[in-house]
Amino acid sequence: MYELTIALDAKSKKPLYEQIYDHIKGEMLKGRMRPGERLPSTRVLSRYLQVSRSTVNLAYEQLLAEGYLESIPCKGYYVSNLELFEEVQEQDDGSLSKPEESRESILYDFALNGIDEDGFPVNQWRKISKKILDWEESSLFQLGDSAGEWGVRDAITQYIYRSRGVLCSPNQIIIGAGNDYLLMLLHVILKHNTVVAMENPTYKSAYETFQCLGFSVKGISMDTMGMQVDELEQSEASVAYVMPSHQFPMGYVMPVKRRLQLLNWAAKSENRYIIEDDYDSEFRYKGKPIPALQGLDRKDKVIYLGTFSKSIAPAIRFSYMVLPKSLKEKWDDVKKAFSVTISKVDQRIMQEFIENGTYERHLNRMRNRYRTKRDLMLSCMKKWQFPYVITGEDAGVHMVLHLPGAGKEQEIVERAGKHKILVYGLSNYYIRKSQQNQETVLLIGYATLREADIPAAMKMLGEVIENKL
Amino acid sequence: MYELTIALDAKSKKPLYEQIYDHIKGEMLKGRMRPGERLPSTRVLSRYLQVSRSTVNLAYEQLLAEGYLESIPCKGYYVSNLELFEEVQEQDDGSLSKPEESRESILYDFALNGIDEDGFPVNQWRKISKKILDWEESSLFQLGDSAGEWGVRDAITQYIYRSRGVLCSPNQIIIGAGNDYLLMLLHVILKHNTVVAMENPTYKSAYETFQCLGFSVKGISMDTMGMQVDELEQSEASVAYVMPSHQFPMGYVMPVKRRLQLLNWAAKSENRYIIEDDYDSEFRYKGKPIPALQGLDRKDKVIYLGTFSKSIAPAIRFSYMVLPKSLKEKWDDVKKAFSVTISKVDQRIMQEFIENGTYERHLNRMRNRYRTKRDLMLSCMKKWQFPYVITGEDAGVHMVLHLPGAGKEQEIVERAGKHKILVYGLSNYYIRKSQQNQETVLLIGYATLREADIPAAMKMLGEVIENKL
DNA sequence: GGGTATTTGTCCGTATGTATG
């Protein structure tokens, strides 16, 4: 049932039916039409090309006579199965063929940003999805608010208030397909040439996004409480991007004292803002919950970022941003130029997911799952005979492994690679190499590792570190 | 089953159970917990807050005693149904309540960018959607390629080759949630400070997107063949944004001659590019199809933009962009900073939709639907007794109505508004008012109008124009 | 799962322009 765009020239000496005939034959010889493929019906093609049906008929008849096509009455015309086509397959630079999966056989991957493979709540998702598609009327299919539908924004508002102490109105919420997209919007809202301060080391992907967008980025040193506000004060940065709930990659939780210092910093100038990426706040295994920075803010200074991609599935593109009221006004100025990046169906599914409690139940399940893995990992390490220090193990889905006296980071990572183990060094996450760590520090994630594999994986990792394998 | 984020202070003089009690009571009085809602179980909450279960128990018991809570053994604690809560609903600035639907009773809307209400192929979409969710394994739920999954990109490649003569490899395709998002990416790829030339009048929403992104935009005059290349040559623009298949709002189809002139212009400098927005190319009722500009391009100069949002449903956010090979390389440099904005499920649905021919069948149905409305509209106008000229009626979902001798555009639009008819004047679509049209020109869309309403709507429109109502 | 509307290849009659005798 394909349409074929054929540039027909009525004035040409070549008759119309022959132009059609030539074009189709050419396509077949170039391998662009595969054996068995159905051609458009004479009616459809004739209407499309604005010619008579018999003109198309004539072309088809001829191809039929020559054996290029086969006709099945009342069904359609099909491309014949001639071997000839196989040989002429387009091969110019191989760019048309699917790239090979470069899935070399990795044994264990201590990935930092994956999620538990079986973690996706397939059945619930499917159920809600079907319900939405069955019940919802056609209003689903008209473009809605640029910030997202009111319903899902309301659901998110209530959810983040309950679970994170974020206080806002649904009007301050903008949803979008991924944090990077929301940062793009932020770039537009904050206008250009903004200097952003980031913790160093930091989430490299956000750093790259800022860079590509044309922000200028300053790395600020950290202590165990998080970004050092003194250094921040010294820099010309007007926006500070922080992860108070679980800093990536260090795993520090920012204590209330530092949070208040940060808020004070922001309050000192009108155009200062804090971007709070509430990274991995869903997964916390020890210590009392600290409400989000946003909830402490009295001066309308915090831009809050959250996502469902990490807690549900990365392939579900769904993030949200809470704007302070002052920026909300700027958003209203530009919102007409952008439209929401999440389909209405997905918005409705997510709304339902949150409202009927499935989401929180899912979070509880995942938290237990991750906690089990974390505990297992920690107990496995107790068997190690060499000195090590663990930090950042009380939240998120990875921990930080300090290795005083062990070899160089890069060497350990490479040794691990040789044994088909993927493990990640801290160095990669520094913004400027000069500020880099001198220690040997590995980041070991357990999100994607299977529970059953952890003992063996940790044993091997220990041996790799000791270089005893 | 909610999580309650409560900032507990162990050092406070107030006992822990009282802090919990106060917080919950406060929440209820603020109307944030609604009657009948279930509270977290004592076990869950105690684990979450890292306190003993009896502490939570104590707090709950007290609330129970005071009648705020009800307890159902073996089920949980529930918020009591006290009328008191209703009255204290958060009302600060009304910003928490859902905004009223400002759907004043419009009689007829000659909207330009809507789609036929019944046009969405609900059943097919649902069917495919269920199939995907039932069959697909968990790989659906891992983050994929930033440009989109190879499968859809391949399907799109084949589709646009067949139907539009666009020749490319799937590697040149980037999918994204809406044209505006793709323009954002383009802004990153093209680097900053690019001058963009647009047809004048043009698609205002794209204009605003360019502006917000920080492009500087030049409006270039048009004749009936489209953008005037002489004027383009004079401007410093390095990128030309055009809609050759059906210019919005004028409805012109750019003839081959002008297309070649444009390509020549682009070929003259290395950093010149043409953005071809293949607007409304799906809907063409007369005249032979002209392949896309991209297909004529031999110098790697055309960035091709297409979307499914217009042809399927605006709430489905799905657009695609074909990069010339030179820009593809720049994309490879920045792609790590951005992730795809369309969920994998939606990508798979769309792939299936295209591959099994449902999409093209859907297009045929829509085209017939729109054609019927168009013909009806044209025949209705024959009854008009005043002079008028129609242009741009052979494609898209609107036509251009020139009204020599009629009153001022603005007045007609306002008169129509008084009779609850929405009709749109051409003037709104000019970039600079100075270059504006002197004529009285209305744009009348038929996408959202119901067929049965068209005769009455056209009769009224005629009377409004003549000011005889 | 069964009934109906639509789509399909096929067949056929017609119109127009051109070349031939």
Place this chain on the structure above:
DNA sequence: TCATACATACGGACAAATACC
């Protein structure tokens, strides 16, 4: 000049297969 034949292009009618509800 006229008659004939042929190539090209157009569109209606029919029965079977298919899609849709």
